[in-house]
Amino acid sequence: xxxxxxxxxxxxxxxxxxxxxxxxxxxxxxxxxxxxxxxxxxxxxxxxxxxxxxxxxxxxxxxxxxxxxxxxxxxxxxxxxxxxxxxxxxxxxxxxxxxxxxxxxxxxxxxxxxxxxxxxxxxxxxxxxxxxxxxxxxxxxxxxxxxxxxxxxxxxxxxxxxxxxxxxxxxxxxxxxxxxxxxxxxxxxxxxxxxxxxxxxxxxxxxxxxxxxxxxxxxxxxx
Numbered sequence: 001x002x003x004x005x006x007x008x009x010x011x012x013x014x015x016x017x018x019x020x021x022x023x024x025x026x027x028x029x030x031x032x033x034x035x036x037x038x039x040x041x042x043x044x045x046x047x048x049x050x051x052x053x054x055x056x057x058x059x060x061x062x063x064x065x066x067x068x069x070x071x072x073x074x075x076x077x078x079x080x081x082x083x084x085x086x087x088x089x090x091x092x093x094x095x096x097x098x099x100x101x102x103x104x105x106x107x108x109x110x111x112x113x114x115x116x117x118x119x120x121x122x123x124x125x126x127x128x129x130x131x132x133x134x135x136x137x138x139x140x141x142x143x144x145x146x147x148x149x150x151x152x153x154x155x156x157x158x159x160x161x162x163x164x165x166x167x168x169x170x171x172x173x174x175x176x177x178x179x180x181x182x183x184x185x186x187x188x189x190x191x192x193x194x195x196x197x198x199x200x201x202x203x204x205x206x207x208x209x210x211x212x213x214x215x216x217x218x219x220x221x222x223x
Contacts, residue, residue, distance in 0.1 A: 009037045010120070010185055011086070012093040012167060014159040015103050016063050018055050022106035027051035027076065029065055031083055032156030035090070039168045045086040046157040048073035063154050077111055084113055091185045095138045095163040097121035120185060122166045124192035128199040129170065138162060145169045178207040 013033040019026035028049050035043040048065065050073040060066050073079075094100040097119040108114050123136050133144050139153050147165045152158050171183045187206065191199045 008185055009035060009090050010093050010167070011035055011088075011090045012160050012164040013087070013100055013104075014094060014156045014163060015100050016059075016065060016154065016156045017103055018051055018053075018059055020099075022103050026103075027053075028103055028107055029055060029059070029070060029073075030063070030156040031079060032158070032160040033083070033086060034157075034160050034164045035086075036093075036164055036167065039171060041161065041164055043086075044157065044161075045083060047079045047082070049079045050075050052076070064152065065155075076107060080107055080111070080113065084108075084115075089115075091118045091120060091189075093120045093122065093163065093167055093185075095122045095159070095166070097123070118189075120167075120189040121192050122163050122170065125170055125188060126166070128191055128194065128196045129173065131196065138166070141166055174203065178203050180207060180210065 011033055013031070015028045015032075016030035017026050017028050029051055030048050031045065033045040034041045048069060050070050052075075054067050055065070055070065092101075092104075098121070101117055101119050105114070105117065122138075122141075126133065126136050126141050130141070130144065134140055138159060142149060142162050142165070145166065147162065147169060149162070150158075153162075167188075170188070174180055174183050187203075190202065194202065
């Protein structure tokens with residue numbers, strides 16, 4: 001197995017926003033992200049973002065982010081420039097990634113900073129692997145997998161950290177259940193695109209292929 005697969009890096013992100021629909025003018029008000037390498041958090045990014053208008057009381061209540069806090073926050077272009085540098089070209093992970101992806105694409109598009117976005121989704125993967133979960137909200141899955149909760153939900157960095165912990169737990173479960181030594185981002189992403197039956201079939205096939213490869217690593221000396 002090559003070294004690059006063992007040191008694979010992903011960025012787990014979370015956005016708090018003014019609403020659900022960037023196409024209707026909703027904007028990001030907080031960004032949180034953590035850098036995972038070898039299944040450990042080794043760096044982080046967090047910033048409030050001034051959207052340029054007042055947010056409503058419901059968003060203030062859900063997030064704990066006030067208009068006063070946002071009035072003192074840096075502007076979207078200023079934060080996004082720093083965030084773009086942080087994420088680099090690494091694959092991205094989010095819980096309900098379609099939501100975060102839509103906002104990231106919109107924010108990048110506002111000032112011509114588009115880049116290809118390669119996303120994995122902990123929500124979609126969890127749907128395939130944990131059919132007994134009550135629901136697939138981040139908070140529910142964190143408690144379902146008995147992941148320690150050290151922070152407040154609905155703040156961007158805290159949610160990014162917990163999504164990262166869920167990503168790590170999923171990988172641990174796959175290693176334990178199927179015998180993988182390493183679970184790549186590409187395999188995780190692929191699981192999320194399939195129905196449960198096909199995802200399990202793929203995992204079983206990948207695990208069997210790896211076991212077959214490990215039977216004889218020396219090759220046949222007499223060929």
